[in-house]
Amino acid sequence: MNSKIAEAFAKKAFIAFITGGDPDIETTEKLIPTLEAAGVDVIEIGIPFSDPIAEGLVIQKASERALAAGCTVDKLFAMVSCLRQKVKIPIVFMTYANPIFAYGATRFMANCAASGIDGIIVPDLPFEEKHELAQECKTHGIAQISMIAPTSHQRIKTIAREAEGFLYCVSSLGVTGMRAQINTNLAEMIAEVRSVSKVPCAIGFGISSPAQAREMAAVADGAIIGSAIVKIIAEHGRDCVPYVKKFAEDVAGEIATL
Amino acid sequence: MTNGRFGKYGGQYVPETLMNNLQELEKAYNFYKNDPGFVSELDDLMQNYAGRPSPLYFAQKMTADLGGAKIYLKREDLNHTGSHKINNVLGQTLLAKKMGKTRIIAETGAGQHGVASATAAALMGLECEVFMGREDTQRQALNVFRMQLLGATVHEVTSGTMTLKDAVNETMREWVSRIDDTHYVLGSVMGPHPFPTMVRDFQKIIGEEIATQLQKLEGRLPDMVIACVGGGSNAIGAFHHFIPMPQVQLVGCEAAGLGVETPQNAATMANGKVGIMHGMKSYFCQDEFGQIAPVYSISAGLDYPGIGPEHAHLADINRAQYIPVTDAEAISAFEYLSRTEGIIPAIESAHAIAQAIKTAPTMPRDKIIVINLSGRGDKDVAAIAKHKGVDLHE
Numbered sequence: 001m002n003s004k005i006a007e008a009f010a011k012k013a014f015i016a017f018i019t020g021g022d023p024d025i026e027t028t029e030k031l032i033p034t035l036e037a038a039g040v041d042v043i044e045i046g047i048p049f050s051d052p053i054a055e056g057l058v059i060q061k062a063s064e065r066a067l068a069a070g071c072t073v074d075k076l077f078a079m080v081s082c083l084r085q086k087v088k089i090p091i092v093f094m095t096y097a098n099p100i101f102a103y104g105a106t107r108f109m110a111n112c113a114a115s116g117i118d119g120i121i122v123p124d125l126p127f128e129e130k131h132e133l134a135q136e137c138k139t140h141g142i143a144q145i146s147m148i149a150p151t152s153h154q155r156i157k158t159i160a161r162e163a164e165g166f167l168y169c170v171s172s173l174g175v176t177g178m179r180a181q182i183n184t185n186l187a188e189m190i191a192e193v194r195s196v197s198k199v200p201c202a203i204g205f206g207i208s209s210p211a212q213a214r215e216m217a218a219v220a221d222g223a224i225i226g227s228a229i230v231k232i233i234a235e236h237g238r239d240c241v242p243y244v245k246k247f248a249e250d251v252a253g254e255i256a257t258l
Numbered sequence: 259m260t261n262g263r264f265g266k267y268g269g270q271y272v273p274e275t276l277m278n279n280l281q282e283l284e285k286a287y288n289f290y291k292n293d294p295g296f297v298s299e300l301d302d303l304m305q306n307y308a309g310r311p312s313p314l315y316f317a318q319k320m321t322a323d324l325g326g327a328k329i330y331l332k333r334e335d336l337n338h339t340g341s342h343k344i345n346n347v348l349g350q351t352l353l354a355k356k357m358g359k360t361r362i363i364a365e366t367g368a369g370q371h372g373v374a375s376a377t378a379a380a381l382m383g384l385e386c387e388v389f390m391g392r393e394d395t396q397r398q399a400l401n402v403f404r405m406q407l408l409g410a411t412v413h414e415v416t417s418g419t420m421t422l423k424d425a426v427n428e429t430m431r432e433w434v435s436r437i438d439d440t441h442y443v444l445g446s447v448m449g450p451h452p453f454p455t456m457v458r459d460f461q462k463i464i465g466e467e468i469a470t471q472l473q474k475l476e477g478r479l480p481d482m483v484i485a486c487v488g489g490g491s492n493a494i495g496a497f498h499h500f501i502p503m504p505q506v507q508l509v510g511c512e513a514a515g516l517g518v519e520t521p522q523n524a525a526t527m528a529n530g531k532v533g534i535m536h537g538m539k540s541y542f543c544q545d546e547f548g549q550i551a552p553v554y555s556i557s558a559g560l561d562y563p564g565i566g567p568e569h570a571h572l573a574d575i576n577r578a579q580y581i582p583v584t585d586a587e588a589i590s591a592f593e594y595l596s597r598t599e600g601i602i603p604a605i606e607s608a609h610a611i612a613q614a615i616k617t618a619p620t621m622p623r624d625k626i627i628v629i630n631l632s633g634r635g636d637k638d639v640a641a642i643a644k645h646k647g648v649d650l651h652e
Contacts, residue, residue, distance in 0.1 A: 050549040051423065051535055053430045054273045060417060072547055097271055097534035102548025124271045124534065132534075149275035151437060159274075170275060174435035 009200035013041040013222030019062035021071025039252025047095035054123040056177025084116035092119035109136040119143035163199040178208035210254040262451025267567030314471035327621035341633030343374035349460035351378035354441035361385040367422035368559035369401025371445030376410035386410040391420040446489025447566035450537030461495025485630035486609040488560035492632035513555030514582035524553035527580035556585040559606040587612040604633030
């Protein structure tokens with residue numbers, strides 16, 4: 001069990017996602033300590049992939065920008081290593097199976113451990129396929145973070161029993177991206193998890209505003225915001241840092257009221 | 259570990275949101291494939307609606323001209339909607355209806371699978387939406403209009419390379435968004451389990467008919483079966499019956515575009531590496547970082563960076579061979595078959611014809627080659643004219 005992630009959930013957690021290398025590595029490198037200072041508890045860095053089937057348009061475009069700007073896995077490892085001298089909060093990677101598979105799972109997890117990555121989220125490795133990385137994650141102490149969805153039903157308990165780090169609860173059907181409303185009965189999903197596991201639950205997909213983040217964090221142990229931040233980065237490019245900072249502070253402020 | 263493995267290939271590499279649905283689909287498929295009512299309803303559609311069995315035609319002039327092995331053409335181009343795609347689509351759409359779905363979605367490259375899906379949806383009274391890359395809507399404009407005539411909505415996909423791979427991405431994203439009333443009619447032997455197995459089962463009738471028909475005509479098995487391979491559904495359909503018969507050589511022709519040594523090709527087995535995409539572990543054209551390569555072929559239906567997992571396995575165990583065929587060879591075969599036999603083949607199927615043109619003369623006259631003529635070429639006429647610099651005033 002990765003204790004750093006557990007500590008991050010000592011209070012209601014704010015998890016922020018950004019696509020690594022969007023618009024360039026230098027900006028990502030500035031954003032991460034800024035997010036930490038703004039009150040973010042866990043950072044998720046998306047490793048861009050050419051065919052991200054779980055992503056909506058905002059993150060698809062961010063992946064395209066990052067790849068066009070020359071972002072690679074090795075550049076992200078180097079960046080995280082560097083950042084680890086000052087950034088203390090957990091950092092997890094979110095990416096698809098193929099970039100890890102092409103890099104070599106063993107080498108990938110070894111480099112995660114060496115550079116200071118705490119966990120990994122792979123949306124196209126459901127429970128039945130998590131064996132692809134399970135041994136390597138275990139060997140290198142990387143939490144293999146699982147997802148549950150509104151369609152998971154009787155699968156929830158099976159997934160929760162083996163969950164590590166935190167459980168990523170997908171708020172609604174569909175791909176990532178901002179939604180005006182989230183109608184899933186999340187309390188019920190989370191109660192199901194709680195009946196078999198103590199793993200913290202964070203809700204993601206579709207959270208667009210600080211108020212919505214507070215609402216979701218109230219139901220669960222934390223809220224994950226991706227597209228809403230990535231959209232600010234898309235709007236302001238290399239000058240995005242103060243705008244992202246302001247938004248993250250607003251979200252952290254709302255969550256802190258809980 | 260999941261079922262649905264062919265050696266190490268296959269699996270279910272999809273977001274959690276889809277898993278429950280895939281398991282329900284597998285359960286429903288396993289039930290209905292043995293349900294006498296379903297089987298007889300599908301048989302009836304295959305015969306009286308699609309026009310099966312398709313003829314096995316002795317290409318006498320082509321055989322004489324090439325001067326080697328006897329050549330037979332399995333005429334999937336004569337099926338309703340003009341290709342083998344109807345076999346799978348009738349099966350899946352009927353299954354979707356039995357499962358209580360009211361809407362089907364589908365990806366399409368050349369438009370053949372989209373047209374077949376739109377057709378089956380019209381027949382069975384389901385809503386149909388087709389996702390097609392912008393590049394393909396332009397090179398296959400006729401099929402876009404055909405789908406619209408059949409009552410389907412066609413969505414132009416503008417993400418990524420705007421071809422078949424991106425159409426699959428977009429259809430999967432649509433399915434994740436609306437699952438309850440919707441079935442994704444995947445068009446090839448690819449994607450997550452149970453699709454590669456289910457689609458193969460709906461297509462294996464091609465090889466079974468070849469065996470029966472050739473037995474009647476020649477009293478024996480073919481020596482070689484040749485088919486084009488993108489995702490690989492017509493090829494697996496033609497091959498499957500013969501897999502346990504090692505005396506039958508199985509040859510898949512993949513799209514080499516401008517050449518396997520150039521960046522403009524879609525030759526997955528020649529240039530790809532093992533990877534994970536579109537729900538399956540298989541071979542994919544990709545760069546050293548695992549980013550999927552922007553592939554190219556003149557044929558929209560073969561312009562795909564992956565291959566079905568069963569083909570990957572057949573290649574690994576040396577049961578089938580996969581040979582790259584270039585645009586130029588396919589175009590020349592397209593013209594050759596048109597002039598020699600009076601049959602205009604789909605540009606996809608022309609890749610298989612091209613391979614037969616190369617192989618047949620090297621084989622003795624008592625050998626038999628069956629080419630799976632997977633589709634007809636009407637849809638390609640405008641693109642071939644353009645390629646040859648002929649202005650059709652379209």
